[in-house]
Amino acid sequence: xxxxxxxxxxxxxxxxxxxxxxxxxxxxxxVMYWYQQKSSQAPKLLFHYYDKDFNNEADTPDNFQxxxxxxxxxxxxxxxxxxxxxxxxxxxxxxxxxxxxxxQYFGPGTRLTVL
Amino acid sequence: xxxxxxxxxxxxxxxxxxxxLNCTYSNSAFQYFMWYRQYSRxxxxxxxxxxxxxxKEDGRFTAQVDKSSKYISxxxxxxxxxxxxxxxxxxxRGGYQKVTFGTGTKLQVIP
Numbered sequence: 001x002x003x004x005x006x007x008x009x010x011x012x013x014x015x016x017x018x019x020x021x022x023x024x025x026x027x028x029x030x031v032m033y034w035y036q037q038k039s040s041q042a043p044k045l046l047f048h049y050y051d052k053d054f055n056n057e058a059d060t061p062d063n064f065q066x067x068x069x070x071x072x073x074x075x076x077x078x079x080x081x082x083x084x085x086x087x088x089x090x091x092x093x094x095x096x097x098x099x100x101x102x103x104q105y106f107g108p109g110t111r112l113t114v115l
Numbered sequence: 116x117x118x119x120x121x122x123x124x125x126x127x128x129x130x131x132x133x134x135x136l137n138c139t140y141s142n143s144a145f146q147y148f149m150w151y152r153q154y155s156r157x158x159x160x161x162x163x164x165x166x167x168x169x170x171k172e173d174g175r176f177t178a179q180v181d182k183s184s185k186y187i188s189x190x191x192x193x194x195x196x197x198x199x200x201x202x203x204x205x206x207x208r209g210g211y212q213k214v215t216f217g218t219g220t221k222l223q224v225i226p
Contacts, residue, residue, distance in 0.1 A: 106158035108158045
């Protein structure tokens with residue numbers, strides 16, 4: 001089945017220790033998104049790639065970076081995690097169509113714990 | 116004021132009840148309205164989407180949009196324990212545009 005895969009599902013890191021989260025997709029979608037979701041809050045868009053074009057949200061901290069080496073993979077790097085970065089990180093993809101609705105498909109998420 | 120407002124619940128109902136979930140929004144440019152279901156510790160999955168005003172039905176689920184009131188609803192008929200999840204409304208201006216999510220309503224259907 002075509003899908004969005006995130007690894008690992010659970011990640012524990014120490015305060016200030018860099019961490020990388022991974023997302024892959026078999027949908028061959030143009031757009032890949034990273035969201036941060038804290039408990040009982042709406043998913044917050046951090047950034048997205050349209051093909052190789054990177055689009056950062058204005059309020060995304062510099063501590064968060066992303067890489068998309070090819071169509072299928074996208075990585076979220078947190079350079080110096082703080083306690084406030086503990087959250088569920090969701091990867092999503094979409095075709096990137098200009099008409100109608102551009103449905104986003106989500107992966108299962110990576111739950112990050114910062115000690 | 117948030118662009119999208121959604122009552123976080125929790126909402127507890129007995130099995131078989133009709134459930135009504137709602138969101139209000141302030142941005143009149145929104146054209147596409149979506150409902151996602153998110154089980155505990157999982158990613159959101161798309162349930163339904165609707166363009167502009169009107170109703171859309173899919174099995175036990177009905178989505179309604181009233182653009183004049185900036186109000187959207189999701190109805191679940193004959194609710195089942197497996198419907199227990201958080202329901203997120205989401206909306207966009209259409210096409211490749213940023214999607215704005217509500218905070219989600221947690222629903223528990225009690226057998």
